[in-house]
């Protein structure tokens with residue numbers, strides 16, 4: 001029986017800067033392995049998976065994907081079969097060097113490695129039919145786990161304990177998590193999304209698919225060059241943030257968001273005496289892989 005408990009994450013005060021109060025919602029602590037927003041996104045999908053007559057759950061992701069990691073962990077915990085369609089054929093020879101895939105493999109996830117070109121077919125019905133022929137009765141969950149059931153789960157991130165805040169901030173990848181947050185936000189609240197990728201124009205339309213509200217804005221200047229790109233400044237920021245506040249940020253999503261929030265506060269973009277709630281969506285499993293890459297380049301690593 002797959003069951004995810006109803007959880008309200010803890011709100012923690014972090015700091016005050018120019019009379020703006022910043023707190024964090026600790027979604028990163030929701031589960032030791034199925035962390036943050038991936039727990040929320042899987043919750044109702046796994047219910048649907050269990051209610052259907054499926055042999056396995058198949059999903060898509062890059063080699064360091066938090067979603068692949070979380071899905072594999074859920075498969076192990078609840079005893080169902082998982083298949084990961086992974087971007088990049090060359091990765092198949094490097095599974096044991098890759099902390100994310102090594103973990104997923106140990107959880108029992110089976111992989112299908114596809115070229116970048118084929119990976120782009122991931123929503124193409126013919127490609128999905130071929131996958132069904134290959135793997136049988138599969139529940140297909142798209143990249144990042146985003147669909148309407150995922151949004152339903154993400155609507156449970158906010159609750160009675162978060163109604164007082166003026167502004168809610170969230171890192172954005174596919175736009176699923178922020179859509180759920182927008183749906184359950186209060187009318188007086190503004191939701192700010194920080195895309196972790198370049199060329200994030202498509203996100204507005206993605207969010208419109210799942211939400212009719214318009215109390216949100218996307219801040220697209222803090223992607224640090226693109227998805228999973230970092231620089232010394234960002235890594236230094238992560239390390240000093242941890243020293244100052246005891247909170248670890250992940251380099252792909254939450255660090256870029258937090259950097260952006262502090263920058264906007266310094267610029268005076270928030271109303272005087274307003275309160276901000278930052279969603280810590282997790283993603284800390286990605287730090288080992290990032291440190292491997294930083295080490296290879298002789299750069300400072302994340303502490």
Ligand SMILES: *Cc1c(COP(=O)(O)O)cnc(C)c1O
Nearest residue numbers: 173174175176177253281282283
């Ligand atoms: C996947 C992920 C996101 C992005 O979520 P989307 O629903 O794809 O927008 C944000 N933060 C972390 C830590 C993630 O792992």
